[in-house]
Amino acid sequence: MLIRTAAALALITTTALAQQTDITIGMQLEPPNLDPTGGAAAAIDEVVYANLFEGLTRFGPDGSVQPALAQGWEVSDDGTVWTFTLHDGVTFHDGTTMDADDVVFSLDRARAEDSTNAQKALFADIESVEAVDPTTVRITLAAPNGNLGFNLAWGDAVIVAPESADTNATVPVGTGPFAFAQWVQGDRVELTAYADYWGEAPALTAATFKFISDPNAAFAAMMAGDLDAFPNFPAPETLSNFEADPRFTVIVGSTEGETILGINNANITDLKVRQAIGHAIDRQAIIDGAMFGYGTPIGTHFAPHNPDYVDLTAQSAFDPDKARTLLAEAGATDLTLRLMLPPPVYARRGGEIIASQLREVGIKTEVSNLEWAQWLEQVFRGKDFDLTIVSHTEPADINIYARPDYYFQYDNPEFQALIEQISITTDPAERSALLGQAQKTIADDAVNAYLFQLAKTGVADARIQGLWENAPTQANDLTGVTWSQ
Incomplete structure (x- = not known):
């Protein structure tokens, strides 16, 4: 009886670990808003980049420029015309379709004379943006710019919808694998997995970004298990404590x-x-x-x-x-x-x-x-x-x-x-x-x-895999994060 009970307990424990699909991430700074196209604070992208909002391209964990909403692109011989082919079947979190017209709207909005985009210079070379058909966008430049794919990978260049652009600061609507759930100002932002995501579904079903400004409180929260990870840990003097504790992994990398x-x-x-x-x-x-x-x-x-x-x-x-x-x-x-x-x-x-x-x-x-x-x-x-x-x-x-x-x-x-x-x-x-x-x-x-x-000094539960070691952009990309048993 004792043996069977122990085995049952072990099975229950293993099952519980396997079933964990939520994560709580610590951040020192709370974003002033949640619209990466309308604010300069790094904390905005730390919550929404690749998770909630996506651009035509994106940065990978190694800093490479990778396809995102655009599955590919071609560049004219003179380097002034870029033609992007979009993924089909992409929807925003409110259920509306994302197509070439939304790309035109987003880029024209970002480069407009009255634009509030913090990185408006990224779009300075763009002469025109045209929707060739629902899944094809043509961007014509005033002069060749081999960095256009890089520029479009910034959080400031994500694609938004005309219907929701004006309210993204408080109720963000994107195309990413996670949708906005709620923002308890002064405390946390909650995201949930978007069931109709166009790409590969993330392993996580929910994510909470918890804001803890005090380094001592951040240390206490990690030790108590109130947080699962703190990718940019604000108290480097305590990292040796985590290194000595098998419950944690200390992740040290570089940033931009x-x-x-x-x-x-x-x-x-x-x-x-x-x-x-x-x-x-x-x-x-x-x-x-x-x-x-x-x-x-x-x-x-x-x-x-x-x-x-x-x-x-x-x-x-x-x-x-x-x-x-x-x-x-x-x-x-x-x-x-x-x-x-x-x-x-x-x-x-x-x-x-x-x-x-x-x-x-x-x-x-x-x-x-x-x-x-x-x-x-x-x-x-x-x-x-x-x-x-x-x-x-x-x-x-x-x-x-x-x-x-x-x-x-x-x-x-x-x-x-x-x-x-x-x-x-x-x-x-x-x-x-x-x-x-x-x-x-x-x-x-x-x-x-x-x-x-x-430096990027992070602390995480040792069972978590897939957090970025380096920070080629300001992001807590959760798309590849999993829990091991």
């Missing part, structure tokens, strides 16, 4: 996140002052003190894992004496700068260290801790700041320096022409050389102080 001390170039116009700020900063001290050793020093706005990366860290090496000399030459002997910090740990902890390092060379700072919505309004949109710390997690985004109205307000016509040349260059060697020149230009101009490439 160039973490910078952003400088308002419209306020700090003197090159020597900006150079002094760079030389005042000890990158390794910030990596060790704020990120507990996780991070790679950078000297320009480019990911070190990219084959076209140029190591320019020596150009702005930690040199307090040089910083003081440059400040004296600039006549900036009594400088006070406003340092605006968003909520992420790298910003708050890193800000304390940077404020101390700047003080050592004679630069005073007035530190303000902002909530994410405040930061977006005051710093990103309002440009009302002197310094800020933020990680730019968008892939290969050095082209933001070609936008004079971007929040750090760098206006260099030569750089803008360089980025335009890169966009039409298809020869790999020539393109690599131009990208190297672009990296050096912004380093020479000390547009920002470049700190480190953000």
Whole structure:
């Protein structure tokens, strides 16, 4: 009797494990809205990218550009006409059909003069978008752009429907394998598997994204089993605890996140002052003190894992004496700068260290801790700041320096022409050389102080498989996630 009972218990346990098809994911930041085409916050894509919304193309876990709603495409010999063939039978979560007209609507909306898309520049080369038939879309470019497939893989380029586009911020309707269930603001977003998904159904039937801003609370929630995974874990100092616990897996990878001390170039116009700020900063001290050793020093706005990366860290090496000399030459002997910090740990902890390092060379700072919505309004949109710390997690985004109205307000016509040349260059060697020149230009101009490439440090239940190790874009893609027995 005892043997049969033990066997029965084992069977029940195994069955219970096999039946688990839901997951609870921890996130430090709550998205300000759920529309990736109408907001710049990375937290939006972390919830909806590939899960709820899809584009013509998408990023794979290795950073490759893969087919999504488009099953394939052809490019004209002169590189100006791209013809996409869509999957047939795709529906939005409200049951309406997704076809070529929705693609035309989405891309025209994203590139419109009054567009609120945070990455409107992705669509600048598009001259026209036409629906050839319900499953064929023709995109004509003003000039060749070999990066169009890459651009269309961004979360900002997902396909939305005219019927629901205006309410996607709070009630998102996409074509992905998961549909929106509810958003309990201040707590969580819930998704459920979409029964009529056009592609391969995910193994998961439900997903909850739980927002926990405090690192100590995140640690406690993982330990207590309230969360199944925290892909971007905010307390790297506790990772050793998880590594020692067989219940968990620690996942360390790379991201596209160039973490910078952003400088308002419209306020700090003197090159020597900006150079002094760079030389005042000890990158390794910030990596060790704020990120507990996780991070790679950078000297320009480019990911070190990219084959076209140029190591320019020596150009702005930690040199307090040089910083003081440059400040004296600039006549900036009594400088006070406003340092605006968003909520992420790298910003708050890193800000304390940077404020101390700047003080050592004679630069005073007035530190303000902002909530994410405040930061977006005051710093990103309002440009009302002197310094800020933020990680730019968008892939290969050095082209933001070609936008004079971007929040750090760098206006260099030569750089803008360089980025335009890169966009039409298809020869790999020539393109690599131009990208190297672009990296050096912004380093020479000390547009920002470049700190480190953000590491991806995640923690998950050891039974979970399929979470991304690296972050080629800001996403918690659950389409390939499964539970093992």
